[in-house]
Amino acid sequence: MRKNKEFANRGYALIPKFAYVPQEDRFLLSTGQPHYRFNVIGTGVNGQEHISVTMLEGRATIHGVYDPNPSSVEAARRVKARFSEEPLVAYQSLEAACNDPAVDALIICTPNFTHLEVLKTAVQSGKHILLEKPMATNLKDAHEIWRMAQTYPKHLQVGLQYRYKPIYVEALHEAKERRSLGEVKTITILEHREPFLDKVKQWNKFSKYSGGTLVEKCCHYFDLFNLFAESRPVSVYASGSQAVNFKDFEYGGEKSDILDNAFVIVEYQNGVRANFNLCMFAPMIYEEIVLCGNEGHLKASEGFNSQAHSEWKSQVEVICLPERTSRTLTPSYPFFIEETGHNGGTYYEHLRFMDTLEGHPSNAATAEEGFWSVVIGVAAEESVKRGAKVMVRELLEASGLGKLV
Ligand SMILES: NC(=O)c1ccc[n+]([C@@H]2O[C@H](COP(=O)([O-])OP(=O)(O)OC[C@H]3O[C@@H](n4cnc5c(N)ncnc54)[C@H](O)[C@@H]3O)[C@@H](O)[C@H]2O)c1
Known part of the structure; x- marks a missing residue:
């Protein structure tokens, strides 16, 4: 669980007017180092929301993204840059984004009809997965995803927030x-x-x-x-x-x-x-x-x-x-x-x-x-x-x- 001090002050630490405080002088404004790295698949409006909450929450950072639409990747870069100077990795394929050994978890925010196909590649990685809602557009695909989750050795969460x-x-x-x-x-x-x-x-x-x-x-x-x-x-x-x-x-x-x-x-x-x-x-x-x-x-x-x-x-x-x-x-x-x-x-x-x-x-x-x-x-x-x-x-x-x- 988060420490109260860290949790309560994260919002203040990210306010631009406090950016002048050097790292070594930060106590209340200290945000700690992320312990996990996530990749986001699909960086439209929802993928960008996941990037900002991941960065704000702070236990993880967004390592990279995969999206075939270049302006969605650019939007993702802008969101990460609000929180961190570390560059965002832009993968050229879904497989590369899913299988990067530097990454602990995948967040899938692609259009609904793509969820099952994207997930089939994502589960090959053996990484934790957050899959956006609705998990599928029809009962057959939704059931297949449920079945995949039953035997998946890592956490598979659905975005019903x-x-x-x-x-x-x-x-x-x-x-x-x-x-x-x-x-x-x-x-x-x-x-x-x-x-x-x-x-x-x-x-x-x-x-x-x-x-x-x-x-x-x-x-x-x-x-x-x-x-x-x-x-x-x-x-x-x-x-x-x-x-x-x-x-x-x-x-x-x-x-x-x-x-x-x-x-x-x-x-x-x-x-x-x-x-x-x-x-x-x-x-x-x-x-x-x-x-x-x-x-x-x-x-x-x-x-x-x-x-x-x-x-x-x-x-x-x-x-x-x-x-x-x-x-x-x-x-x-x-x-x-x-x-x-x-x-x-x-x-x-x-x-x-x-x-x-x-x-x-x-x-x-x-x-x-x-x-x-x-x-x-x-x-x-x-x-x-x-x-x-x-x-x-x-x-x-x-x-x-x-x-x-
Ligand atoms: N939980 C919520 O409250 C909530 C809110 C909004 C959207 N969503 C869900 O998030 C998902 C995305 O919605 P959105 O509003 O961000 O849509 P969007 O159209 O804004 O973004 C989707 C992105 O996915 C990319 N994409 C399409 N196919 C892809 C693929 N095969 N691999 C990688 N990227 C691909 C597109 O280029 C686009 O950038 C949907 O499933 C939607 O239902 C959930």
């Missing part, structure tokens, strides 16, 4: 550790946000490359459903459409086909019900979760109004039956962590990754959890297409995975 955003950390603590709500019976999550951003080769505008919106983006929320429900999904019903975004978008002669709004209802084996409300043409960034238990109610939200000068707000409200305290919290991480992305979630995902590498227990997302988040996403996409409820058992059986239920 919303569980580390402050509101979900607190909601999980209230529901699962303090048990303030009694037994959770229903779960509601809402995400209203702006459209998907531009990507290299615009892979996120096409379901065949991303898995569809309900897999690509919403696997995060389905992972949270699974964590709060503590059960397996039985059925998924979803209604959605491409109402506003990218309706006139074409790339390489193909029209975008992704959903921009949906309602998803999931029923679990233990009777828990969950529903999700997505709108991706909202002029804001807003997430909300509501948990109803037999002894209490929790509502948490985070977001900001991107059309006005507005600060990020996170709030958790717990209302309990009279024998317990009710409370309202405004959870946060230090500002220099929250601003690294996903309200600090990615940074805390890296803490868990590092802790696991150092032999400490962690609640980092496993390949099994990654698989079940993809199952709900795939079932929801299928339900929208069919206009009918999808039974998870039938969906798995149709993919040759009936033994899992």
